[in-house]
Amino acid sequence: MTIEQQIITIGICVLGTMLTRFLPFLVFSSKKPTPEYVRYLGRALPAAIFGMLVVYCLRNMEVFSGNHGLPELIAICLVAALHLWKRQMLLSIAGGTICYMFLVQTIF
Amino acid sequence: MKWKAFKTAFPYTIPIFAGFWFLGMTYGIYMNVSGFSFVYPMVMSLTVFGGSLEFLAVSMLLSKFAPLQTFIMVLMVQARHLFYGIAMLDRFQGMGLKKFYLIFGMCDESFSINCTADIPEDVDRGWFMFFVTLLNHFYWFSGATVGGILGSLVTFNTEGLDFVMTAMFVVIFLEQWLKEKKHYTAYIGLASSVVCLLLFGADSFLVPSMACIVAGLTFMRKPIEKAGGLV
Structure with missing residues (x-):
């Protein structure tokens, strides 16, 4: 790739990303009312999105081979347990991450 | 008003600081060892500000020039942002000029915090979301740039640190679940x-x-x- 082609490629990455980020705001401007169905989606989507993002983070987990995703499973259980117990976001995240690092570096 | 919003926003971004510095550095190092100057991760972290695509872009930049294929790939990887926009239509209303930056910087992590954080009544919502986005943007940009400069000089045993992002999404998912x-x-x-x-x-x-x-x-x-x- 020449430098010009690299610049164009990077430009396409920026353009495509911004298109996906700005499009809903361009289509549903504040001037005309947003359709009821889209407003419903806006309210119903977050919980579904966070479910999708958790799966997205775990997409490369080896469930059927290797360590069978055990470190992830253990660490996620710890995150959930800590969070239900103390409800302290930073504590749950730090506890789970340290546990995961310990597991993958020493045991698995 | 701004200072108060900043102080409220900062703690929410601490896990993202850890995650972005680790992932950003990894990304910068990856670009460096793939033969790119630190200018590339620096510019891309500023303008694209989306981790998974930036990692993918390394292999795109190394292969043959294929603009249309690149564009389709970008839209597929980034399509989830359409959901974020739909979910934030109401929340970003009346944010004035800040709205432009809030949308520009709406990566997974900024969206997650801005969508779910319980912002106290006496804190300005617009500035809170602005600082969350700005801090995240800064973490990613600085991590990627430092990684690009230091390159393979860095040796560390941080294996598994990237789990910090998974843990954060699990917590946010749980918070949403409990609501x-x-x-x-x-x-x-x-x-x-x-x-x-x-x-x-x-x-x-x-x-x-x-x-x-x-x-x-x-x-x-x-x-x-x-x-x-x-x-």
Whole structure:
């Protein structure tokens, strides 16, 4: 790739990303009312999105081979347990991450 | 007013600082060892500000020039942002000029915090979201640039540190879960993604998952709205 082609490629990455980020705001401007169905989606989507993002983070987990995703499973259980117990976001995240690092570096 | 919003926003971004510095450095190092100057990760972290695409872009830049294929790939990887926009339509209303930057910087992590954080009444919502986005942007930019400069000089045993992002999304998912009375929408999100991941594989399951989620939410609209409690 020449430098010009690299610049164009990077430009396409920026353009495509911004298109996906700005499009809903361009289509549903504040001037005309947003359709009821889209407003419903806006309210119903977050919980579904966070479910999708958790799966997205775990997409490369080896469930059927290797360590069978055990470190992830253990660490996620710890995150959930800590969070239900103390409800302290930073504590749950730090506890789970340290546990995961310990597991993958020493045991698995 | 701004200072107070900054002080409220900062703690929410601490896990993202850890995650972004680690992932950003990894990205910068990856670009460096792939033969690119630190200017590349620096510019891309500033302008694209989306981790997974920037990693993918390394291999795009190393292969043959294919603008159309690149564009389609970008849209598929980034399509989830359409959901974020739809979810934030109301929340970003009346933010003036800040709105432009809030949308520009709406990566997974900024969206997650801005969508779910309980912002106290006496804190300006607009500035809170602005600082969350700005801090995240800065973490990613500085991590990627430092990684690009130091390159392979860095040796560390931080294996597994990237789990910090997973842990954060698990916590946010849980918070959302605890807020709801019924969990139809969370189940739809989880089930769609898991099934599509098994069917389509890790590299191409996001777009089919999104389609399944929209179909599920549309099909289940009556019971979901009847259950109420949508935030």
